[in-house]
Amino acid sequence: MAPGFESTLPSPRRSDADGEEPVPRVVAVWSRGRPACVDRPLAGDDPIVVGRGDGAGLVLDDPSVSRQHARIAFDGAMWSITDLGSRNGTFVDGRRIRGEVLVAAPRVVRVGECVVLPLGDVAFDLRPPDVEGTRVIGSRVRRVWQAIASLASVGPSLYIRGESGSGKELAARELHRCARPRGPFVAVNCAAIPEPLAEALLFGARRGAYSGAVEASEGYIRAADGGVLFLDEIGELSPAVQGKLLRALESRSVVPVGDTQARPVDLRLCVATHHDLRELVRAGKFREDLYYRIGRPMIELPPLRQRLEDLPWLIAAVLRELDPALACEVGLVEACALRPWRGNIRELVTEVRVAAQAARLRGRARVELADLAPDAGQAIAEAAEEPRDGPPRARLGLSPGQRRQVEAREADITARRDTIEEALRAAHGNITRAAQRLGVHRTQLRRWLVRLELDPDAFLPGR
Secondary structure: OOOOOOOEOOOHHHOOOOOOOOEEEEEEEEEOOEEEEEEEEOOOOOOEEEEOOOOOOEEOOOOOOOOOOEEEEEOOOOEEEEEOOOOOOEEEOOEEOOOEEEEOOOOOEEEOOEEEEEEEEEOOOOOOOEEEOOEEEOHHHHHHHHHHHHHOOOOOEEEEEOOOOOOHHHHHHHHHHHHOOOOOEEEEEHHHOOHHHHHHHHHOEOOOOOOOOOOOEOHHHHHOOOOEEEEEOHHHOOHHHHHHHHHHHHHOEEOOEOOOOOEEOOOEEEEEEOOOHHHHHHOOOOOHHHHHHHOOOEEEOOOHHHOHHHHHHHHHHHHHHHOOOOEEOHHHHHHHHHOOOOOHHHHHHHHHHHHHHHHHHOOOOEEOHHHOOOOOOOOOOOOOOOOOOOOOOOOOOOOHHHHHHHHHHHHOOHHHHHHHHHHHHHOOOOHHHHHHHHOOOHHHHHHHHHHHOOOHHHHOOOO
């Protein structure tokens, strides 16, 4: 990496690096008993009608859907979802509704036997994912892959951050594929290395260097010579090993345990952790100098709960791998979309396989909600679910007459007027810089300004 090179790639959820403005949208992800991807952006405050008829804005050719089934609208803070007297009902987050409800951050809307996702701010078009076996690459992950491709020829290292089970090794393999090195891809789980053997396993060892070293070993670093070395959970390495790794990276050589002669190596280093390395540095658990060497460029993988549009495809891929004849009930898809899945794809794949086995034992060729373990996807109860878009979820069943109170209480926008004004004042009325100070997208800030009747020009210098 060139000295001073710094590049942190933002989450693909909220990126307008390509000039795209994020817009709310409604996406159908399950219809006719199989995955789907029907993406319909919402135009301003205009609602969209979901139905089977020609007049619907989101047309679902599914016999379980009424001609005009439901209406969905979003004003920047609250979603309005209305059942239009449908035959098979409209369900919001698993609960059947009557008439209109207001929700701050709904996860799933089910219309008949179809699943629809309301998404707040998405800065790109959603397209059907690429599916290869159980490998599902949807639009959000595809943008991460594009970033990896652009970084494949820039510098010798890459830092991948993501939760457990989110696909960090898959991302590292993508780097190896894009870089087209002459050497192999070597993956190492640092958390699984016994601390007394870490040095020998990473850097190699001479014969007789320690008790049990009956023959010389080259170590993982030399094994990856000419290729890519992937160190997963690098934060688990001891400070002493971290220091030796830094020396190896800077000198492009390793000294095996028990040896005095350096051996040259040429490789790309890819590191990953489910922790924030900066937090580990601040806590004294990770060497600051090593972080400066490997902490940039960085990419972040979205967790499964932030890419729910891919979830039905993942379920279908797992079932297809087990038995192409296996079908899936819509209730299973809906329930999976409502659970946090702290173990991400790894956890989902395991639980779907177990559910499929349960269905087979019951003599069914369709996997149903009853086959899914009650705690599947939510076994770690204390891990609070992160909302995908917008403020914390509001209660269902509110009448239209309570709209203003709900918006003020749940979205907490009015209460933040002073904060917004302070940000505008500090940014001299510049909406983009004010949004950055607030940690929101400028489109969201514009919506708040309209609602609060705030004029950014009033905060220009001298006003």
